Amino acid sequence: MRNWHRIARIIAFSGCALLQNGGWAWAQDYVGSDACRDCHDEQVQAWAGSHHALAWTEPTPDTVVADFDDTTFSHDGMTVTFRREGSDYLADVTEKDGQSQQYRVHSVAGIEPLQQYLFETEPGRLQSFDVVWDTQAERWYHLYPDRDLPPDDGLHWTGPYKNWNGRCAECHATGFEKNFQPQTQSFASEQVEIGVGCEACHGPGSAHLDWTKGQPAPAGLNEFGFPAIWGTGDTEIEIQQCAGCHSRREALEDGNPLPGTPFHDAYNLALLRPGLYQPDGQILDEVYVYGSFLQSKMYAQGVGCLNCHEAHSATLKAEGNAVCTQCHSPAGNPDFPSLRKAQYDDPSHHHHPEGGEGAQCKSCHMIERLYMGVDGRRDHSFRVPRPDLGLGEDACTDCHTNQDQPWAAAAINDWFPDSDHRTPHFGTAFAPAFAGEVEDPAALLAVAQDGAQPGIVRATAAYLLQPFATPEMAEQTAAMLTDEDPLVRANAAVLQRAAGLDDRVARLSPLLSDPVRSVRLAAAKEFLPIPAAVLTPLQRNNARENMADWQRSLSNRLDFPETHLVLGGMALTLRNPVAAEQAFRQVVSMDPQREDAWPMLIQLAQINRGTDAARQVLDEGLRTLPDSPALQDLARQLGR
Secondary structure (H helix, E strand, O other): OOOHHHHHHHHHHHOEEEOOOOOEEEOOOOOOHHHHOOOOHHHHHHHHOOOOOOOOEOOOOOOOOOOOOOEEEEEOOEEEEEEEEOOEEEEEEEOOOOOEEEEEEEEEEOOOOEEEEEEEEEOOEEEEOOEEEEOOOOEEEEOOOOOOOOOOOOOOOOOHHHEHHHHOHHHOEEOOEOOEEOOOOEEOOEOOEEOOOHHHHHOOOHHHHHHHOOOOOOOOOOOOOOOOOOOOOOHHHHHHHHHOOOOOEEEOOOEOOOOOOOHHHHEEEOOOOEOOEOOOOOEOOOOOOHHHHOOOHHHHOOOOHHHOEOOOOOOEOOOOOHHHHOOOOOOOOOOOOOOOOOOOOOHHHHOOOOOOHHHOHHHHHOOEEEEOOOEEEEOOOOOOOOHHHOOOOOHHHHHOOOOOHHHHHHHHHHHOOOOOOOOOOOHHHHHHHHOOOOOOOHHHHHHHOOOOOOHHHHHHHHHHOHHHOOHHHHHHOHHHHHOOOHHHHHHHHHHHHHOOHHHHHHHHHHHHHOOOHHHHHHHHHHOOOOOHHHOOHHHHHHHHHHHHHHHHHHHOOOOOHHHHHHHHHHHHHOOOHHHHHHHHHHHHHHOOOOOOOHHHHHHHHHHHHOHHHHHHHHHHHHHHOOOOHHHHHHHHHOOO
16 A cells, blocks of 8 residues: 555546545546637636736746846845846856856746746756845845855755745646655656646646537536536635645645645645744744634635635735625625624724725734735734734734834724623733743643634644643543544644553544544554554554555655654654664755754764764764854763
């Protein structure tokens, strides 16, 4: 069973596919977006100018908007000159170490508010350059102006974190397969179409073209020859299709899953973790919407992406507040009968001058943060401002920067003295956990067990409870293993590590047969240290199959230093220090600045090869990170 999923994928792309119900259907071939134009010209025209269509393009005078007329940009010892030579767009780059290289623009990412350029630094390997074009100010700028990023840093534009094949291409292409070759550390990536084409969302179109010629659609597809996901009224399925790209997540496959694949079968969603979100769930780092939207009351009431956004143009359905008042108005919306009908676009509600920024719904309910220097993204949790929580971030003091949160809280209290929105909030439990200051986990446990909270919030509470896991807590959270939300089930599994062996096996075994893949993989990880001898034959088989699937998903991310950290931890769990040392060595080979890997590598070198070997690795680490407290401490221990 180890290679079953890879075999299934090969079969799917070569002529037939195994359906979830066990039957077989003839699969489809990709035909390209141009094949849709004859019958769907209006939709194709709307799509053609969209951010989806222009997510990844060839460099031509129609697609390149930056100044390549011998313009020069310098930053932190690096200089680049952008110029044209015939039909080629070129960049002459001199790095801060003095090394110079000419690069041809391979392709273009995005259209506005910034445009980024991709260079092929070796055959098949595309890297996204850190000097980008601001389309509004019409200027070159550096994405990380405050960071010192020498060429050997993993965050340098030539490093693994700026690799287009593994980090970006999947969401900028149609039918993409990464095809990383770990033996040669190279890529043989392929895609059907650069840019997010029609089939990126609708699925391969050959069966649909056959349907237009009178042929019936194969089993497993809708009557028109597509996966039955669009236009069926199933909002959740449509949300999950958008979420595949519009989320901060870890991909389980090597490229684009076939449209219609459930989100949690293809990805692990990032939780509301420190560094990604504020303690109350507001956006901090770039999290691409889905994790925010899952927190919202709108999501809970059945609102979907297509209620606000046009599917083909990827624009809003209306301008300004009108996109909100299509539902939030005295007329309401019959699709959402529980919504309170009231006048919201009025000073009696927003308490700001009409027509001003403060009167915009998004100003109060969708805070904006800038990413990539100029790209404003809005929080999709659609929250009521809560300066009364005192958690440091709120929409009021975002605008009124000369005021503080007590001032904002008093103003809101004056406007809405009887509001039912000032109830306890999970943010007050998460804030001390984010700061590492929790002594009693009772508040986190209460959030985890509160069925009224969004699933992503409860799953995050389970994640934050991991340092406090005890047999008693494992028992208290056992009911979460059967929660209806797969995020909750997957993250509750980890808390069972503290349970006794028999209880752990009994509680986790059903998750090995869970209908959701990400839950099965989460359970498989917990079986890694469990002796096979204590399992029944069925449990051993289920654990083996899911562990193989987990290892296969890891094999799709061997171009990530983070993956080798996981492999090193796995090897340590299996008491294989030689394999662990190899894994941590790969981490620092890919990213020498990865400070968390060096101490483990040094200690493993000492275990495997003795103190002299450990000192040699320590010296290597100190040459790279001379100011690392962890390495300096090891130097004292090893007599350096």
